[in-house]
Amino acid sequence: MFTSLRRLGLASLCLLALSACNLDDAAPESQLAAAGDACTSDTVCASGLCLTGDAVCAATCEDTCQGDDLVCTEGHCLPADYCDEGVGPGCAPTTCEPGCHADATCDLEAAGGPACACNDGFEGDGLSCTIIETNPCLEDNGGCGDPGTVQCDAVDDEESGELVAECTTINPCLEDNGGCGDPEFFACTNTEVGVGECSEIDLCATDNGGCGDPARYECIPLSGQAPLCKFVASCDVEHTAPLLEDTFTSLSDPSTAFDEKPFLVVNPPEKARSYEQVYEYRARDRHESYLSFDIRDLPEGFPVVGARLDMVGFDGMAWGGTRNTFVNLVSNDWRAAELRWENAPETLAERLGYWFLWYGGEAVDRAVSAESAELAQKIQELREEGRVSLKLTAPDYTTLYYSSEHEERDKHPRLTLTVRECNQPVLLPDANATVSGREPGEALGEGDGLVADRDRSEFYVRFDMSQIPVDAEIVGAQLDLVAIDATNFGGDATFTLDYLTTEVWGEASVTYDSRPDAAGEELATFTLDTSTDRDPAQRVTLDTSALFETVVERFEAEQSISLRVTASGDAATFAGRNHPESAWRPRLTVIYE
Numbered sequence: 198m199f200t201s202l203r204r205l206g207l208a209s210l211c212l213l214a215l216s217a218c219n220l221d222d223a224a225p226e227s228q229l230a231a232a233g234d235a236c237t238s239d240t241v242c243a244s245g246l247c248l249t250g251d252a253v254c255a256a257t258c259e260d261t262c263q264g265d266d267l268v269c270t271e272g273h274c275l276p277a278d279y280c281d282e283g284v285g286p287g288c289a290p291t292t293c294e295p296g297c298h299a300d301a302t303c304d305l306e307a308a309g310g311p312a313c314a315c316n317d318g319f320e321g322d323g324l325s326c327t328i329i330e331t332n333p334c335l336e337d338n339g340g341c342g343d344p345g346t347v348q349c350d351a352v353d354d355e356e357s358g359e360l361v362a363e364c365t366t367i368n369p370c371l372e373d374n375g376g377c378g379d380p381e382f383f384a385c386t387n388t389e390v391g392v393g394e395c396s397e398i399d400l401c402a403t404d405n406g407g408c409g410d411p412a413r414y415e416c417i418p419l420s421g422q423a424p425l426c427k428f429v430a431s432c433d434v435e436h437t438a439p440l441l442e443d444t445f446t447s448l449s450d451p452s453t454a455f456d457e458k459p460f461l462v463v464n465p466p467e468k469a470r471s472y473e474q475v476y477e478y479r480a481r482d483r484h485e486s487y488l489s490f491d492i493r494d495l496p497e498g499f500p501v502v503g504a505r506l507d508m509v510g511f512d513g514m515a516w517g518g519t520r521n522t523f524v525n526l527v528s529n530d531w532r533a534a535e536l537r538w539e540n541a542p543e544t545l546a547e548r549l550g551y552w553f554l555w556y557g558g559e560a561v562d563r564a565v566s567a568e569s570a571e572l573a574q575k576i577q578e579l580r581e582e583g584r585v586s587l588k589l590t591a592p593d594y595t596t597l598y599y600s601s602e603h604e605e606r607d608k609h610p611r612l613t614l615t616v617r618e619c620n621q622p623v624l625l626p627d628a629n630a631t632v633s634g635r636e637p638g639e640a641l642g643e644g645d646g647l648v649a650d651r652d653r654s655e656f657y658v659r660f661d662m663s664q665i666p667v668d669a670e671i672v673g674a675q676l677d678l679v680a681i682d683a684t685n686f687g688g689d690a691t692f693t694l695d696y697l698t699t700e701v702w703g704e705a706s707v708t709y710d711s712r713p714d715a716a717g718e719e720l721a722t723f724t725l726d727t728s729t730d731r732d733p734a735q736r737v738t739l740d741t742s743a744l745f746e747t748v749v750e751r752f753e754a755e756q757s758i759s760l761r762v763t764a765s766g767d768a769a770t771f772a773g774r775n776h777p778e779s780a781w782r783p784r785l786t787v788i789y790e
Contacts, residue, residue, distance in 0.1 A: 262274030292305075292311060293305075293311040293312060293313050293323075294311075295324070296313075297313035297314075297323050297324065298313065298315065298321065298323060298324055298325055298326040299326075300315060300316050300319045300326040300328075301313045301314060301315045301316060301319070301321070301323040301324070301326050302314055302316060328358075330351070330360050331360060332351045332360060333349075333351055333360055333361060333362040334349035334350065334351050334362055339351070339362030339363075339364065340362060340364075341362060341364035342364070345367075346366065346367055346368070346371070347364050347365065347366055347367060348364070348365045348366075348367050348390050348391070349362050349363070349364055349365075350362070350363045350365060351363075365390060365391040366391060367387075367390050367391065368387040368393070369385070369387070369391065369392070369393040370385035370386065370387050370393040375387075375393030375395065376393075376395075377393070377395035377396075378395070378421060379421065381398075382397065382398055382400070382420075382421050382422065383395055383396070383397055383398060383421070384396050384397075384398050397418070397420060397421075399418060400416070400418060400423070400424050401416035401417070401418050401424050406418070406424040406426065407424075407426075408424070408426035408427075409426070412429075412430060413428065413429065413430040414426045414427065414428055414429060414430075414672065415427040415428075415429045415742070417742050417745070417746065419746075425745070425746060425749060426670075426672055427672060427673055427742060427745050428619060428672035428673035428788050429673075432617050432618055432619040432621050432788060433502060433503065433615045433616070433617050433618075434496075434615070434616050434617075434618045435503075435613050435614070435615050435616075436494070436495055436496075436613070436614050436615075436616055437611060437612070437613055437614075438490035438491055438492050438495075438585070438612040438613075438614055439490065439491040439494075440488065440489075440490055440491075440601050440609060440610055440611070440612070441489040441490060441491050441584065442456065442488075442489050442532065442533035442601065443456075443461060443486065443487060443488040443489070443533065443600050443601050443610060444456040444458070444461075444486070444487055444533040444536055444600070445458070445461045445462045445463075445484055445485060445486040445487065446484065446485050446487070446536060446537055446538040446541055447462075447464075447480075447481075447482070447483075447484050447538055448466075448482045448483040448484070448538050449481045449482040449483075450538070451537060451538035451539045452537050452538075452539060453537060454533070454534060454535065454536060454537055456533035456534050456536070457602060458476075458478075458600060458602060459476060459599065459600055459602040459603040459604070460475075460476050460478070460511075460597050460598065460599060460600050460602075460603065461486035461488075461508075461589070461597070461598045461599075461600045461610075462478065462480050462484040462486060462595075462596075462597055463484055463485065463486055463522055463589045463590060463591045463594075463595065463596050463597075463598075464480040464481070464482065464483060464484035464591070464595045465483065465516060465518075465591055465592055465593050465594065465595065466482060466483045466592075467482060468480075468481075468482070468514070468516055468595060469481035469482065470514050470595060472512045472560075472597060474512060474559075474560035475511045475512055475560050475597075476597070478597070480595055480597075485538075485541070485588055485589065485590050486588070486589040486598070487527065487531065487533070487536060487542075487586065487587070487588050487589075488506075488586070488587045488588075488589075488610050488612075489529065489531075489533075489584060489585070489586045489587075490584065490585050490586075490587075490612045491583065491584060492576065492579070492580065492583060492584060492585055492614065493583035493584075495580065495614065495616055496616055496618055499616050499617055499618045499619070500577055500616070500617050501573050501574075501576050501577040501580070501614050501615065501616055502570070502573055502615050502616070502617045503568065503570070503573050503613075503614065503615030504550075504568065504569070504572040504573040504576050504612065504613070504614050504615070505566050505567070505568035505612070505613045505615075506524055506550065506566060506567045506568075506572075506587065506610070506611075506612050507564065507565070507566045507610070507611045507612075507613065508564070508565055508566070508598045508599075508610050508611075509562055509563070509564050509565075509598060509599050509608040510554050510556075510562070510563050510564075510565055510596050510597060510598045511560055511561070511562050511563075511597055511598070511599065512556060512560040512596075512597040513554060513555075513556035513594060513595050513596040513597055514556065514594070514595040515555060515556065515594055516593050516594060516595065517593060518592065518593030518594075519591075519592045519593045519594075520553050520555070520593065520594055521551040521552065521553055521591070521594075522551060522552055522553075522554060522565075522567075522589055522590070522591045522594065522596055523547070523548045523549075523550070523551045523589070523590050523591065524548070524549050524550040524551065524567045524572065524587055524588075524589060525544055525546065525547045525548065525549065525587065525588040525589075525590060526544070526545045526546040526547075526549055526572075526575050526585070526586070526587060526588075527541075527542040527543060527544050527545060527586045527587065527588045528542045528543045528545060528586065529542070529579075529582055529584045529585070529586050530542055530543075531586065542586065542588075544588065545575070546571075546575050549567075549569055549571045549572040549575060550567030550568060550569040550571070550572050551567055552565040552566060552567050553565075554594070554596050556596070562608070573614070573615070576614060585612070587612075598610070619672065619673075619788050619789070619790055620669070620788065620789050620790065621673070621786055621787065621788040621789075622664060622665065622786070622787060623784050623785075623786050624660045624661065624662065624664075624784065624785040624786070624787060625660075625774060625782060625783070625784055626658045626659055626660055626773075626774040626782070626783050626784075627659055627660065627661045627774075628657075628658075628659040628702075628703070628704040628774075629643055629647055629656065629657060629658045629659065629704055629773050629774050629783065630642050630643060630647075630656065630657055630702075630703075630704040630705075630707050631643070631644060631647050631648045631654060631655070631656040632654070632655060632656070632657075632707060632708055632709040632712050633648070633652070633653065633654040633709055634652060634653030634654065634709050635652055635653070635654070636708075636709065637708060637709040637710045638708055638709075638710055639708060639709075640705060640706050640707060640708050641708075642704050642705055643704065643773040643774065643775055644773075645770070646681055646682070646770035646771055646772060646773055646776070647762070647770065647771040647772075647773045647783075648768065648769070648770050648771075649692055649762045649763055649764040649768065649769055649771070650684070650686075650764050650767070650768030650769070651686055651688060651764055651765065651766050651767065651768060652768075653709070654764075654768070655712075655761055655762060655763045655764075656761070656762055656771070657697060657702065657704075657707070657713075657759055657760065657761050658759070658760050658762075658774075658783050659700060659702075659757060659758070659759040659760075660757065660758050660759075660760075660785045661756070661757050662748075662751075662752050662756045662757055662758065662787060663756045663757070665752065665756070665787060665789055666789075667756075669789040669790065670789060670790050671745075671748060671749050671752055671787055671788065671789045672788050672789060672790055673740070673745060673786075673787070673788030674740065674744055674745045674748035674749075674785065674786065674787050674788070675738060675739065675740040675744075675785070675786040675788075676694070676721075676738070676739045676740070676744060676760065676783070676784075676785050676786075677736065677737070677738050677739075677783065677784050677785075677786070678736075678737045678739075678762075678771050678772075678783050679734050679735065679736050679737070679771060679772045679778075679780075679781035679782075680725050680734070680735040680737060680769045680770065680771050680772075681733065681734055681770055681771065681772050681776075681781065682769060682770040683725045683726065683727045683731060683735065683767065683768070683769040683770075684727060684767060684768040684769070685727035685728075685767055686766060686767050686768060687766065687767075688764075688765060688766015688767040689724065689765070689766055689767070690724045690725045690726070690727045690766065690767040690769075691722055691723070691724050691764075691765050691766065691767075692722065692723055692724070692725065692762055692763065692764050692765075692769065693719055693721075693722050693762070693763050693764075693765065694719070694720045694721040694722070694723075694739060694744070694760060694761070694762055695715050695716055695717060695718055695719055695720050695760070695761050695763075696715065696716050696718070696720060696747055696751070696758060696759060696760050696761060697713045697714065697715055697716070697759040697760075697761055698713065698714045698715065698716050699713045699714065699759070700755050700757045700758075700759055701713070702759070713759070715761050718743070718747075719743065720739075720741060720743045720744045720747055720760075721739040721741045721743065721744055723737050723739065725737075725767075725769050727767055734772075734778075734781060748785075748787060752787075758785075771783070
C-alpha cells in the first residue's frame with residue numbers, strides 16, 4: 198500500500214496528460230472539464246463532475262502513464278494492485294451483488310469479478326436456479342423390467358420432490374386375465390397403457406353357444422356361466438317315411454300280380470265297374486291295396502306319437518252303405534312283385550284310420566289322409582323291424598289312387614310320422630294353496646279354487662321334479678293354468694308369476710301370516726278377460742326364458758319348484774290340483790334331453 202505523499206507524486210504524473218481535470222470539487226466551474234470531453238458526469242458532486250465519495254475530478258484517463266506496472270484508473274496512474282477505500286484497479290468486490298439464488302454460490306474469483314453460479318444438480322444464471330431433473334427411466338427402464346411389457350414413468354416424489362420411477366404394466370390383461378375373472382366367460386381388453394377393461398363374452402354369438410340348430414334351440418347367456426339352451430321348437434318332429442313298394446290284389450284275379458300298375462284299387466265285394474277316364478281298369482269283386490314304408494331312419498330313442506297316410510284319389514264309385522276307406526296294419530312278409538290275393542299277408546290290426554272320398558261319376562284328383570294315435574302306436578311297436586306295411590280296404594265304396602308307378606311323384610302315397618324327439622313329462626302339483634291378507638291366520642288350502650286378487654290374496658303351486666333324471670339337461674319349461682273366474686275391480690287384469698325361495702310349506706297349514714318368502718323376481722305376467730262374455734275357462738300358457746332359467750336353477754338345487762301368482766288390480770280364481778276337470782289342473786311341462 199502507498200503513502201499519501203507517494204500517491205500525490207504518482208497522481209501528478211497522470212495529471213500532465215489530463216485536460217483541465219480539477220483536484221478540488223470547489224474549484225471554479227470554468228476550470229472544470231465539460232462532461233464527455235475529458236471528464237465523466239457524476240450527479241453526486243456539486244459540480245456534477247466528481248466521483249462518488251472522492252474529491253477528485255471524474256476524468257476519463259488516456260493511458261499515458263509512465264512507469265512499470267502503472268494503470269490509468271479514473272484519472273490517476275496507479276499500480277495495478279493499488280486499492281484505497283475501494284478505489285483503485287486492485288479493489289476486487291468482496292461479494293456478489295445482487296445476492297445469489299438459494300441454490301447458487303458466489304464465485305469471488307470469477308474472471309469478470311464475483312459472479313453467482315448454480316450449484317451442482319441445478320441449472321440457471323445463478324440468480325435463478327432450477328433443479329436438473331434426472332429421468333430414472335433412462336437407465337435399465339428404471340428397474341421396472343422388460344420395457345416391452347412394463348412402462349417406466351418418471352414422477353415427482355411427494356416427500357423428496359425428486360423424480361422417481363413409477364412402473365406400470367402396459368397390458369394388465371396378460372396376467373390373471375386382468376382380474377376380470379374366468380377367461381372362458383369374461384374378456385379383458387387393453388384400451389391404453391395400464392388399463393384393462395372387463396366385459397362379458399357373449400358365448401351365444403358364436404355357433405349359437407353350442408346349443409345346436411338355432412331353429413330348435415335358443416341360447417340364453419348367463420353371467421359367469423355356460424349359457425342355457427332353451428328348446429324353442431316343437432318336440433314333435435315330422436319325418437317322411439320313404440315308400441318302398443305298393444300294389445293291389447284282386448279276388449276276381451287271385452293269381453295275378455299288379456305291382457307295375459300306376460294306380461291302386463280298393464273295391465267292395467260283389468261290385469264291378471270299369472274306369473277309363475284316367476287309367477283303364479275294370480274293378481270286379483274285392484280289391485285290396487298294399488303299401489310298405491321304410492322306418493329305419495327314424496331317430497332312435499324317441500317314440501312315434503303321430504302317423505298320417507296321405508294319398509291322391511282320382512276316381513271311384515259310391516255304391517251306398519259305409520262310405521269310408523280303412524287303413525289296416527299287415528305283416529311285412531310280402532313283396533310287391535310276388536303279392537297276389539292268394540298269398541296276402543296277415544292282418545295285424547284293423548281300422549287304424551280312415552277317410553271318406555266321394556265321387557259323383559267324374560274323375561278328378563282329390564287328396565285324402567288318415568291320421569290316428571292308434572296307427573302311430575302300432576308303428577312304434579314295429580320300430581325294430583324297420584318297415585311298416587299297410588292295407589287299404591272298403592266295405593262299400595270303390596276308390597282308385599295313384600301308385601308309386603305314376604309319373605307324378607307328388608301324387609305318390611306318403612306316410613308322415615311324428616316323432617317326439619325330446620322328453621317332456623307333464624308334472625302335476627303335489628301341493629297348492631291360497632293365502633289371504635283378509636284372513637291372515639287362516640289356512641285356506643285349495644278351497645273352491647286358487648285365488649289371486651287385489652286384496653292381497655295370492656296362491657302357491659309346488660311341482661316335484663324328482664322324476665326327472667338327475668343328469669338330465671333341461672331345455673324347456675312351460676306352465677299351464679286355467680282361470681275359471683275373473684272379476685273386474687277397475688284394474689288392468691294383470692297377474693304376475695314369481696317363485697318362492699323355499700319348498701317347505703304345507704297346503705293344509707300355510708297362512709298369510711306364515712307365508713314363505715318370495716324371490717320377487719318376475720318370471721312372467723299375463724292378463725285375463727274380465728268381461729261378462731268371457732270364456733268360462735281361460736287357459737294361460739307361460740313359457741318365458743325367466744321361467745325356464747328358474748326351473749333349471751330349482752331343479753339343480755331342490756328338484757322342486759314352488760310358484761306364486763299375485764294380482765295387481767283385479768281378481769281371478771284358477772283351477773287347482775283337485776279340480777274335477779283334470780285338463781284344467783295346473784301342470785308344468787319340463788323338456789329335457
